[in-house]
Amino acid sequence: MGKYDPAAVEAKWRTVWEERGTDRLDLDKAEKPFYNLMMFPYPSAEGLHVGNVFAFVGSDIQGRFHRLKGFDVFEPMGFDAFGMHSENFALKNGRHPAEMVPKNIENFRENQLKKVGLMLDWSRQVDTTSPEYYKWTQWMFVTLYKNGFAYKKKAPVNWCPGCKTVLAAEQVIDGECERCTSTVVKKDMEQWYFKTTAFAQELLDELDRIDWSERTKTAQRNWIGRSQGAEVTFSVDGGPDFQIFTTRPDTLFGATYMVFSPEHPLLDQITTPEQRPALSEYRAAAAALSEVDRQAEGRDKTGVFTGADAVNPVNNERIPIWAADYVLMGYGTGAIMAVPAHDQRDFDFAVKFNLPIRQVVAPDGKMFDALPEAYVGEGLLVNSGDFNGLPAKEQGIEAVTTRLKEQGRAEFKINYRLRDWCVSRQRYWGPPIPIIYCDKCGAVAVPEKDLPVTLPYLEDYKPDGSGFSPLRRDESFFHTTCPECGGPATRETDVSDNFLCSAWYFYRYPSTEFGDRPFDAARTKKWLPVDLYVGGNEHAVLHLLYSRWLCRALNQCGHLDFVEPYKRFVAHGMIVREGAKMSKSRGNVINPDEYIREFGADAFRMYLMFMGAYLEGGDFRDGGVRAMKSFLDRLWTAVLPEEGGLAATEPEDAETRFWLHSTIKAVTADLARFSYNTAIARLMELINHVTKNRVRNRVVSEAVVKMVAPLAPHVAEEMWEQLGHSETVFAGGWPEWDEEATFRATVEYVVQINGKVRAKLDLPAGLSQEVIEPQVLDNPAVAKWLEGQTIVKKVYVQDKLMNLVVKPN
RNA sequence: GCGAGAGUGGCGGAACUGGUAGACGCACCGGCCUUAGGAGCCGGCGGUUAUGCCGUAGGGGUUCGACUCCCCUCUCUCGCACCA
Numbered sequence: 001m002g003k004y005d006p007a008a009v010e011a012k013w014r015t016v017w018e019e020r021g022t023d024r025l026d027l028d029k030a031e032k033p034f035y036n037l038m039m040f041p042y043p044s045a046e047g048l049h050v051g052n053v054f055a056f057v058g059s060d061i062q063g064r065f066h067r068l069k070g071f072d073v074f075e076p077m078g079f080d081a082f083g084m085h086s087e088n089f090a091l092k093n094g095r096h097p098a099e100m101v102p103k104n105i106e107n108f109r110e111n112q113l114k115k116v117g118l119m120l121d122w123s124r125q126v127d128t129t130s131p132e133y134y135k136w137t138q139w140m141f142v143t144l145y146k147n148g149f150a151y152k153k154k155a156p157v158n159w160c161p162g163c164k165t166v167l168a169a170e171q172v173i174d175g176e177c178e179r180c181t182s183t184v185v186k187k188d189m190e191q192w193y194f195k196t197t198a199f200a201q202e203l204l205d206e207l208d209r210i211d212w213s214e215r216t217k218t219a220q221r222n223w224i225g226r227s228q229g230a231e232v233t234f235s236v237d238g239g240p241d242f243q244i245f246t247t248r249p250d251t252l253f254g255a256t257y258m259v260f261s262p263e264h265p266l267l268d269q270i271t272t273p274e275q276r277p278a279l280s281e282y283r284a285a286a287a288a289l290s291e292v293d294r295q296a297e298g299r300d301k302t303g304v305f306t307g308a309d310a311v312n313p314v315n316n317e318r319i320p321i322w323a324a325d326y327v328l329m330g331y332g333t334g335a336i337m338a339v340p341a342h343d344q345r346d347f348d349f350a351v352k353f354n355l356p357i358r359q360v361v362a363p364d365g366k367m368f369d370a371l372p373e374a375y376v377g378e379g380l381l382v383n384s385g386d387f388n389g390l391p392a393k394e395q396g397i398e399a400v401t402t403r404l405k406e407q408g409r410a411e412f413k414i415n416y417r418l419r420d421w422c423v424s425r426q427r428y429w430g431p432p433i434p435i436i437y438c439d440k441c442g443a444v445a446v447p448e449k450d451l452p453v454t455l456p457y458l459e460d461y462k463p464d465g466s467g468f469s470p471l472r473r474d475e476s477f478f479h480t481t482c483p484e485c486g487g488p489a490t491r492e493t494d495v496s497d498n499f500l501c502s503a504w505y506f507y508r509y510p511s512t513e514f515g516d517r518p519f520d521a522a523r524t525k526k527w528l529p530v531d532l533y534v535g536g537n538e539h540a541v542l543h544l545l546y547s548r549w550l551c552r553a554l555n556q557c558g559h560l561d562f563v564e565p566y567k568r569f570v571a572h573g574m575i576v577r578e579g580a581k582m583s584k585s586r587g588n589v590i591n592p593d594e595y596i597r598e599f600g601a602d603a604f605r606m607y608l609m610f611m612g613a614y615l616e617g618g619d620f621r622d623g624g625v626r627a628m629k630s631f632l633d634r635l636w637t638a639v640l641p642e643e644g645g646l647a648a649t650e651p652e653d654a655e656t657r658f659w660l661h662s663t664i665k666a667v668t669a670d671l672a673r674f675s676y677n678t679a680i681a682r683l684m685e686l687i688n689h690v691t692k693n694r695v696r697n698r699v700v701s702e703a704v705v706k707m708v709a710p711l712a713p714h715v716a717e718e719m720w721e722q723l724g725h726s727e728t729v730f731a732g733g734w735p736e737w738d739e740e741a742t743f744r745a746t747v748e749y750v751v752q753i754n755g756k757v758r759a760k761l762d763l764p765a766g767l768s769q770e771v772i773e774p775q776v777l778d779n780p781a782v783a784k785w786l787e788g789q790t791i792v793k794k795v796y797v798q799d800k801l802m803n804l805v806v807k808p809n
Numbered sequence: 810g811c812g813a814g815a816g817u818g819g820c821g822g823a824a825c826u827g828g829u830a831g832a833c834g835c836a837c838c839g840g841c842c843u844u845a846g847g848a849g850c851c852g853g854c855g856g857u858u859a860u861g862c863c864g865u866a867g868g869g870g871u872u873c874g875a876c877u878c879c880c881c882u883c884u885c886u887c888g889c890a891c892c893a
Contacts, residue, residue, distance in 0.1 A: 677823085750828075
């Protein structure tokens with residue numbers, strides 16, 4: 001038996017699991033498939049972060065728990081090793097990613113992940129940088145392109161001067177590059193896009209039906225940003241028509257001026273000669289501003305008059321057209337009608353430039369004497385011609401839009417904030433976009449037989465800011481022949497966004513042995529969609545949105561028969577250390593290896609899960625892992641007593657039976673709802689009981705071992721073996737509880753007088769009020785409070801409490 | 810501003826559909842054991858002017874009874890944000 005020695009136990013079981021293939025699964029033979037997915041990491045040179053461990057362990061517990069409950073659990077792992085994170089790190093350290101990444105992967109897998117005790121099936125590892133994998137990433141691109149989901153266009157893009165590449169909107173956080181935090185600037189460039197907006201509505205609708213963490217769904221809803229309104233056609237006085245988008249067509253009569261975004265193309269045409277110099281100056285100033293500065297909160301409104309007037313279609317009124325940078329070219333039509341009385345932004349602008357403010361919504365039919373700010377509430381339409389007296393908002397919107405629609409001046413319209421996904425990157429370390437440009441045939445997709453387009457080894461892979469990838473400098477890569485006509489042609493030299501690699505990796509795991517298809521139809525049918533996906537919420541509008549979109553697109557292209565990739569997504573919390581965020585600059589990053597070496601992976605896993613609610617996150621305190629190690633010491637001696645042996649039958653004493661069965665019941669429920677901290681607390685209570693009462697019982701020991709197994713797999717496996725089993729504990733089934741035993745024979749009744757606790761009585765369980773009541777009333781502690789009082793009400797809750805409501809006589 | 814979540818001892822955190830607030834653990838205090846202890850074991854631990862009273866951010870309300878439900882206010886975290 002001996003002492004619990006985590007280092008020895010863990011080394012032993014790592015070897016045994018590997019030798020026996022305990023965690024390898026025959027995917028075709030599995031009868032109750034359960035696909036347990038965790039977000040594959042980017043293998044950084046710094047090694048595994050404690051946040052990764054926290055995420056993986058929480059997911060692994062579900063995998064192991066499900067396995068104990070009889071599921072065939074598939075729990076794979078891979079590496080997301082393409083992309084700027086790897087490349088930037090290599091650049092900074094003067095190394096080559098192609099030489100660095102394999103070493104990092106090796107280190108992650110062999111020295112770190114394998115020591116955490118995750119139930120991973122390493123026979124199906126995926127590495128996004130291997131040609132066998134990125135061949136299919138390129139295939140995704142080609143498939144999307146052929147089906148009209150990928151296109152190239154010139155448009156203002158987000159350019160990161162630090163990383164020297166364009167970024168997708170999702171990768172710009174508060175105006176900064178997600179990777180290097182440089183301030184992102186706008187540039188006009190020709191780039192590849194995926195039509196994410198094609199499914200904006202579907203992606204939104206399905207959120208109501210999928211079983212995902214609410215905050216993840218909320219983040220996606222915000223990001224997709226649906227708004228309903230109308231597109232209204234105005235005309236320039238003596239000039240062309242133009243469209244504006246508004247959510248409040250009911251306030252059309254309140255429009256006192258119009259605003260075009262400074263980037264609006266029509267401005268060139270309509271601005272009067274006198275106003276042209278002012279406009280040019282204003283446009284130049286607007287262009288020089290960064291996105292963040294331009295959209296800064298509370299920034300003073302700026303703008304310039306164009307000299308032109310617009311004609312309002314509802315009343316033929318002529319109102320001035322201004323250019324102002326508070327209107328964005330990228331949303332709606334890049335032009336708005338300004339209703340200063342009922343929109344705060346327009347109000348601020350009108351005040352500053354002394355433009356008229358006309359009230360058209362009157363709360364309770366009352367006109368304002370003065371408006372200190374825009375009124376955005378309910379009311380009746382006024383100053384609105386035929387529409388006067390109609391309730392504003394819904395009814396007004398309907399009526400005004402319908403009228404204009406009949407005149408061909410408006411359409412009901414829904415706008416989304418979501419933009420198409422800009423996927424090309426002017427970088428080296430990624431899958432080359434498989435497109436060939438031919439003078440005769442145009443842009444041609446590389447035929448499947450020619451995939452992958454291999455990423456050539458470039459000694460100098462530094463991005464040069466030219467707007468082209470470094471691959472452009474490789475003449476032998478750049479020049480090629482057209483797959484259609486055989487004539488001279490050039491390759492697309494941009495690589496695809498790393499998020500394309502990760503948008504489909506989970507389809508690959510079950511099909512890694514198939515070299516001739518990205519995923520096998522039968523395997524996919526059996527194993528997908530993913531049953532449970534656990535990960536960080538920071539990917540809510542990145543990976544999680546992209547992969548939902550890709551799933552839909554692949555479905556539409558006929559490659560998948562479902563539209564949502566994950567049945568259930570659970571967002572775990574974030575961990576901090578001693579109340580502070582962990583960061584390299586603060587120097588407070590937790591190194592998992594040290595704790596694992598000193599206290600063992602099992603104690604480390606358990607402490608990470610004990611810190612707080614898994615879904616909320618937790619606060620890592622030094623000393624916690626040590627405390628958990630000593631709990632495991634106590635558990636070890638409680639389960640494997642040195643002396644006295646173990647009684648082989650169900651414990652006879654009712655109190656022990658109560659603790660055992662109610663713990664099994666509670667732990668089962670806690671694990672199912674990710675309440676790992678309380679599950680551990682309950683196991684501690686059981687062990688406290690067992691230790692204090694010197695319980696030596698095999699039934700108790702085996703149940704404890706099984707309950708601990710998902711949390712601390714190595715030590716559980718060792719104890720299971722020492723209890724005389726030769727097969728893995730994970731084949732042993734999940735313990736059952738006896739509902740009867742979870743009730744006690746005597747219960748503590750709380751006696752309240754007017755809701756305040758005045759006495760506690762131990763009484764047999766299950767008695768009726770008639771039996772209990774006299775005992776309560778006769779109790780001296782209670783009787784004292786009843787002197788000189790009249791009982792006006794008695795509230796009785798069986799086996800719980802009796803509340804006497806009294807009044808003075 | 811909009812949306813989501815949260816606010817409980819010295820600390821991390823419990824409390825299932827309203828029913829004993831503070832489970833479990835950390836830290837701390839006392840004791841035992843020991844040549845020694847950053848080990849182990851036993852006990853204590855919300856506050857207080859203690860037969861009681863007050864305590865779950867603050868203020869109201871509903872209820873026999875509120876951390877839990879409703880209204881208002883404050884604070885914090887996250888997401889979105891001059892998005893028309």
